[in-house]
Amino acid sequence: MVEMATRDAYGKALVELGERDKNICVLTADLAESTRTAKFEAKFPERHFDIGIEEANMIGIAAGLASCGKITFASTFAVFAPGRCYDQIRIAVAYSNKDVKIVSTHGGITVGEDGASHQACEDIALMRVLPNMRVVVPADAIETEKVIKEIAYIPGPFYVRLGRPRVPVIFSETYDFELGKGKVLRKGKDVAIIACGIMVSKAIEASDILHKRGVEATVVNMSTIKPLDVNLLNDLGGVVKGFVTAEEHSIYGGLGEAVAGVISENICKPVKRVGMMDVFGESGTAQELLIKYGLTADNIVKKALEIVV
Amino acid sequence: MVKLGRDIAHLEEMAKEVRKDIVEMTYLAHSGHPGGSLSSVEILVSLYFSELNQSPETVDSPDRDRFVLSKGHITPAFYSVLSHAGYIPHEELKQFRRVNSRLQGHPASTKLKGIEVSTGSLGQGLSVAIGIALAGKIDKRDYRVYCLVGDGEMEEGQIWEAIMFAGNRHLNNLILFLDYNGLQIDGEVAKINDIAPVISKFEAFKWHTFEINGHSFDQIFKAIDEAKRYPDNPTAIIAHTVKGKGISFMENAYEWHGKAPNEEQYKQAMKELNANG
Numbered sequence: 030m031v032e033m034a035t036r037d038a039y040g041k042a043l044v045e046l047g048e049r050d051k052n053i054c055v056l057t058a059d060l061a062e063s064t065r066t067a068k069f070e071a072k073f074p075e076r077h078f079d080i081g082i083e084e085a086n087m088i089g090i091a092a093g094l095a096s097c098g099k100i101t102f103a104s105t106f107a108v109f110a111p112g113r114c115y116d117q118i119r120i121a122v123a124y125s126n127k128d129v130k131i132v133s134t135h136g137g138i139t140v141g142e143d144g145a146s147h148q149a150c151e152d153i154a155l156m157r158v159l160p161n162m163r164v165v166v167p168a169d170a171i172e173t174e175k176v177i178k179e180i181a182y183i184p185g186p187f188y189v190r191l192g193r194p195r196v197p198v199i200f201s202e203t204y205d206f207e208l209g210k211g212k213v214l215r216k217g218k219d220v221a222i223i224a225c226g227i228m229v230s231k232a233i234e235a236s237d238i239l240h241k242r243g244v245e246a247t248v249v250n251m252s253t254i255k256p257l258d259v260n261l262l263n264d265l266g267g268v269v270k271g272f273v274t275a276e277e278h279s280i281y282g283g284l285g286e287a288v289a290g291v292i293s294e295n296i297c298k299p300v301k302r303v304g305m306m307d308v309f310g311e312s313g314t315a316q317e318l319l320i321k322y323g324l325t326a327d328n329i330v331k332k333a334l335e336i337v338v
Numbered sequence: 339m340v341k342l343g344r345d346i347a348h349l350e351e352m353a354k355e356v357r358k359d360i361v362e363m364t365y366l367a368h369s370g371h372p373g374g375s376l377s378s379v380e381i382l383v384s385l386y387f388s389e390l391n392q393s394p395e396t397v398d399s400p401d402r403d404r405f406v407l408s409k410g411h412i413t414p415a416f417y418s419v420l421s422h423a424g425y426i427p428h429e430e431l432k433q434f435r436r437v438n439s440r441l442q443g444h445p446a447s448t449k450l451k452g453i454e455v456s457t458g459s460l461g462q463g464l465s466v467a468i469g470i471a472l473a474g475k476i477d478k479r480d481y482r483v484y485c486l487v488g489d490g491e492m493e494e495g496q497i498w499e500a501i502m503f504a505g506n507r508h509l510n511n512l513i514l515f516l517d518y519n520g521l522q523i524d525g526e527v528a529k530i531n532d533i534a535p536v537i538s539k540f541e542a543f544k545w546h547t548f549e550i551n552g553h554s555f556d557q558i559f560k561a562i563d564e565a566k567r568y569p570d571n572p573t574a575i576i577a578h579t580v581k582g583k584g585i586s587f588m589e590n591a592y593e594w595h596g597k598a599p600n601e602e603q604y605k606q607a608m609k610e611l612n613a614n615g
Contacts, residue, residue: 054473054476081502083499085495086499086500089462089468089496090465090468092469093406093454093465093470093471093472093473094473095469096454096455096470096473097400097469097474097477099473101469116462120457120458120459120462121465121466124448124456125448126447
């Protein structure tokens with residue numbers, strides 16, 4: 030399977046946007062290479078600003094540019110935005126409803142060897158609770174490119190969470206991203222697996238394993254965590270016996286709780302969450318960490334079987 | 339839109355009206371921040387009635403001068419000035435801090451045109467002003483960005499991030515006013531976490547600086563004129579002011595940072611303001 034990092038797709042999408050639209054501005058906080066905004070910088074130096082290691086200042090500057098009609102992307106690691114500049118995002122971006130797209134790379138534990146200080150497993154929760162903020166976690170490089178090009182022209186604040194490592198490309202060029210719509214990738218009547226980010230490919234893998242065991246799983250790529258596709262969840266709730274959510278994020282505050290919130294309001298069916306179990310990560314390779322912390326197809330299978338058996 | 343140019347007598351008359359509004363608004367709202375509002379009056383009046391190339395009619399113009407209120411709690415002064423400048427009906431000031439009002443306790447940019455960004459959490463406005471200044475450079479527009487910062491607010495780390503960046507980027511279209519009244523919520527800035535010496539700090543960060551009496555229109559205009567002549571750097575105008583200026587029992591009393599006058603205090607304050615001049 031072809032692999033590509035979502036951050037690489039981001040860098041490519043920014044350049045294409047920049048070529049078409051002079052209003053696109055890009056900011057980073059001393060991480061132009063790592064976040065791949067350097068590609069934009071090379072072509073459009075007058076619209077790329079490396080603020081230095083000043084995340085709070087970067088977010089304020091982004092809000093200022095946006096208030097002058099600039100479509101502004103601001104990028105650093107997910108531990109730093111939102112982690113380092115939450116209040117600035119809350120007041121200058123979300124409350125002010127500015128056209129700022131915060132696109133953070135290095136989300137989750139697949140950051141790997143840098144360890145827990147650099148592994149954001151809380152960022153989705155932090156962004157999801159802010160009014161006006163939309164939250165998107167693309168599943169692969171293809172979807173990332175579509176998301177970036179789409180949200181550039183949807184006014185208002187966004188948080189997009191990308192990753193560091195190369196991950197399987199699961200969609201074809203014809204894949205269509207629509208904000209707020211979950212994509213059903215597999216159809217099955219027994220259980221629904223709702224996943225985002227790198228866990229989508231693992232959910233597909235899990236559905237194959239379940240199929241061999243006689244369990245038919247629906248797999249949904251829920252890349253938009255907010256606004257959540259409530260209609261799709263309610264429709265699925267009428268069919269399946271229960272849900273498994275899968276995310277590279279704490280089981281608190283992320284996709285799992287979002288899905289559980291909808292299901293508990295409307296349908297009384299179990300929702301089992303696969304994610305970080307309220308623990309910090311650690312150093313190790315991405316693969317080692319995914320296995321150690323249960324972010325695997327096998328763990329999704331286990332949870333699904335708990336529901337159907 | 340009222341512009342008073344540099345007619346000092348009229349500007350002083352306007353400042354008095356604004357001070358009355360501050361007292362009345364906080365009295366009616368039973369809350370708000372009179373102390374720092376009163377210290378900022380001459381700066382705000384200078385900007386809105388003389389300096390800013392902006393009016394209610396041009397509030398959406400891409401070429402307008404911008405003002406960012408970083409010390410967001412001084413909405414009594416800000417809204418009063420906006421009302422006299424024609425952005426909102428003067429009568430609406432009575433709605434300050436009330437439910438369903440556009441006049442939120444701290445400025446909300448989504449509720450009222452003329453507010454560039456929501457503020458209220460200290461330390462953020464200067465960064466936004468920098469973003470506006472950068473946009474002006476990209477688009478080759480001649481507008482200026484003015485930002486009003488409080489002295490207690492200078493303790494915030496983000497302010498120093500912003501000062502460092504603006505100096506390094508030579509943002510000559512950015513003018514900062516520091517309302518240096520010397521007091522913050524808990525007491526004297528000098529005792530809690532002294533920001534002095536501010537002049538040498540700004541200069542070390544490559545800013546051009548002026549030190550003025552922030553209640554003197556003459557000195558404010560001179561500083562702005564000088565700032566406009568400097569082609570290479572952002573300018574910080576260190577405005578020495580008196581917290582609670584104009585009302586005897588509020589002057590230099592940190593207790594009046596965020597407290598409303600009661601009826602007796604309200605009457606006394608209005609009496610003093612009406613008696614002076």
